[in-house]
Amino acid sequence: MRAGALSAEDAEQGHCLAPDYIAWQVARSKRMLGRVPDLVFLHNPEHGCQEGEIADRLYAAFLSMxxxxxxxxxxxYGVATWCGFSSGLFDVSTLLELATKAGGPNHHLRAIQLPVSLIHLAPVAQALDGQGPLADALDAGLEVFASAPLHGGEIPDILTRELTDLISPGSTPAQAALAVVASTPGVKRVLLSTGNPEHWTQAADAVGRPLLSPDVLRRVVDVLGT
Structure with a gap:
C-alpha cells in the first residue's frame, strides 16, 4: 500500500491480481531471490470472483505476466487454483485461449497447480479416463503441480492400515498417499512442505518409487469415491 501498488479495498479482501500489484510482486520476488524466477503462479484467481468476471480478470493478469x-x-507463469477447475469457473482450454489472446501463439503460460490427494480424488479419477484438467494439461504440454497432497497433514492420521496396504504394502500412510498423487497421469510435480528431515526423506522415497498402476489407482477411487 505504501508503494501505491495495492488499494485499501484489495488489502482488506486479502487477494489481488491487479496489474500494478502483479508487477510490484514480481519485481519483489526477483529481488528477494536474487535472480529471475523460473515460474510465477497467479494464485486463486477465482477468489471472490463471479463466473462472468473470471475471463476479464485472468486476461488482465496474463497481460501483466x-x-x-x-x-x-x-x-x-502459471495458474494455481484451489477450486477454479472443480467449480467450473475455468478449464485448461479457457486458460490457453486467454494466454494466446494476451501473448500470441508463443505465450508463456507453462503450468497449472491444483489440489490432488486422497481427499481431492476427482482429478485422479478424471485423469484415469483421459479427462479433466490433468489430461488437458498433459495434452497441451503444461506442467502440473499437485498441491496439498497430504491435505495439510491430515491424511496420514485418517488413512487405515488396510487402505495403506492396498495402495503400497509396507509403506507408511504418508508414503502411500504421496504415491497416489505422484502416480496420477499428468502430474509432474508434487508440492510438499515439512520441517522434519525424516519426513522429507520418506516423501522423496515415496515419489521416487515406480508409479502405481492405473488398476491400483482405480481401486483407490472405487473405495474412497470422489
Whole structure:
C-alpha cells in the first residue's frame, strides 16, 4: 500500500491480481531471490470472483505476466487454483485461449497447480479416463503441480492400515498417499512442505518409487469415491 501498488479495498479482501500489484510482486520476488524466477503462479484467481468476471480478470493478469516475460523479469507463469477447475469457473482450454489472446501463439503460460490427494480424488479419477484438467494439461504440454497432497497433514492420521496396504504394502500412510498423487497421469510435480528431515526423506522415497498402476489407482477411487 505504501508503494501505491495495492488499494485499501484489495488489502482488506486479502487477494489481488491487479496489474500494478502483479508487477510490484514480481519485481519483489526477483529481488528477494536474487535472480529471475523460473515460474510465477497467479494464485486463486477465482477468489471472490463471479463466473462472468473470471475471463476479464485472468486476461488482465496474463497481460501483466506476458509483459514481465518480455522484460525478462520472469521466465514463465502459471495458474494455481484451489477450486477454479472443480467449480467450473475455468478449464485448461479457457486458460490457453486467454494466454494466446494476451501473448500470441508463443505465450508463456507453462503450468497449472491444483489440489490432488486422497481427499481431492476427482482429478485422479478424471485423469484415469483421459479427462479433466490433468489430461488437458498433459495434452497441451503444461506442467502440473499437485498441491496439498497430504491435505495439510491430515491424511496420514485418517488413512487405515488396510487402505495403506492396498495402495503400497509396507509403506507408511504418508508414503502411500504421496504415491497416489505422484502416480496420477499428468502430474509432474508434487508440492510438499515439512520441517522434519525424516519426513522429507520418506516423501522423496515415496515419489521416487515406480508409479502405481492405473488398476491400483482405480481401486483407490472405487473405495474412497470422489
Amino acid at each position: 506476458e509483459k514481465a516475460c518480455s522484460q525478462h523479469t520472469i521466465g514463465a
